[in-house]
Amino acid sequence: MSNHPSSVNTIAAFYGVNGKKLQRQYKDYLSEFSSWEQKTHADKWLLFPENIGKHLSIDETALSNGELYTIVTNKKAKGKKGAIVAMVKGTKADTIIKILSKIPVKKRNKVEEVTLDMAANMGLIVKRSFINAARVIDRFHVQKLASEAVQEIRIKHRWEAINKENEAIEYARSKGTAYIADTLNNGDSLKQLLARSRYLLFKNPSKWTHSQSKRAEILFSIYPDMKKAYDLAQNLSWIFEKTIDKTVGLTRLAYWYEKVRQSGFKSFSSIARTMSIYYQGILNYFNNRSTNASAESFNAKIKAFRAQFRGVRNIPFFLFRLSNIFA
Known part of the structure; x- marks a missing residue:
């Protein structure tokens, strides 16, 4: 029997009983929630040691009103039964380490690899809890930083274009004339182009549409710095996509760092510094080309499950339902 509110209400209406009462009966008597062994601490933590495997992911998700939970999942389960190893309320490293x-110890020592983002607390959790595991920084988090750096430059130019257009409009008004924006070859104004x-x-040129190719050509001809920044981001993606050897990866990233230094972009220099701090975890990606995509996918499933229930009113019962499916 599903506990989706609309499903329960439909069944209740069919049999002529109160929907809320039927939901309460299901939760308290039919679902086995009352005898669930993890019920007493479910709102704080869940643990399923039997689901641990050699390759894990760690990530965080919001359940209700922005309340964060840290989730450890087994990659081998592919987001299905047996996926959840642990769910702990909050992101504080000491709390999560204590639960894990x-x-x-024998089970935790068998873990060979854990994928994670660059958050310091995540790194500490993995380091203390799974001492034999290689920490693998998710490549997509690194690439996202590069994409954001490109967008930062685009936005800077866009504000400049907006201010320039505003000045032109004000000047036209002062002269009693109508302002007509100049258009580029593709019909965009400069503000629209940006x-x-x-x-x-965000895309590789091979995935551009015809109009996007034309727009990019115009954009890069007007703003050469945008072309340089875009190429840096694409080159970083190429390194992760095409490199299968850790030593080669190290060499290519070193060459990329030098390109960043020569570019003079502050945002990219910050990315390079961040990568140098986490370089070992980033290089570990080339061992098995593991990413945190499974954790992100599982996070999406939780959000969809939460949406199905139109929010989370009773966290322990929600986690009970979640664990029945994914643990």
């Missing part, structure tokens, strides 16, 4: 320590270029800058 309840898993026998606004409409947002999505193409």
Whole structure:
């Protein structure tokens, strides 16, 4: 029996009983929630040591009103039954390490690899809880930083274009004339060009549409720095996509760092510094080309499950339902 509110209400209406009462009966008597062994601490933590495997992911998700939970999942389960290893309320490293320590050391020592983002707390959790595991920084988090750096430059130029257009409009008004924006070869104004270029800058040129190719050509001819920044971001993606050897990866990233230094872009220099701090975890990606995509996918499933229930009113019961499906 599903506990989706509309499903329960439909069944209740069919049998002529109160929908809320039927939902309460299901939760308290039919669902086995009342005898669930993890019920007493479910709102604080869940643990399923039997689901631990050699390759794990760690990430965070929001359940209700922005309340964050840290989730450890087994990659081998592919987001299905047996995926959840642990769910702990909050992101504080000490709290999560304490809960994970309840898993026998012998089991934790068998973990060979854990994928994570660049958050310091995540790194500490993995380091203390899974001492034999290689920490693998998710390549997509690194690439996202590069994409954001490109967008930062685009936005800077867009504000400049907006201010320039505003000045032109004000000047035209002072002269009692109508302002007519100059248009480029593709029909965009400069302000429109910068606004409409947002999505193409996330893509590889091979995935551009004809209009996007034309827009990019105009954009890069007017703003050479945008072309240079875009090429840096694409080159970083190429390194992760095409490199299968850790030593080669190290050499290519070193060459990329030098390009960043020569570019003079502050945002990219910050990315390079961040990568140098986490370089070992980033290089570990080339061992098995593991990413945190499974954790992100699982996070999306939780959000969809939450949406199905139109929010989370009773966190322990929600987690009970979640664990029945994914743990």
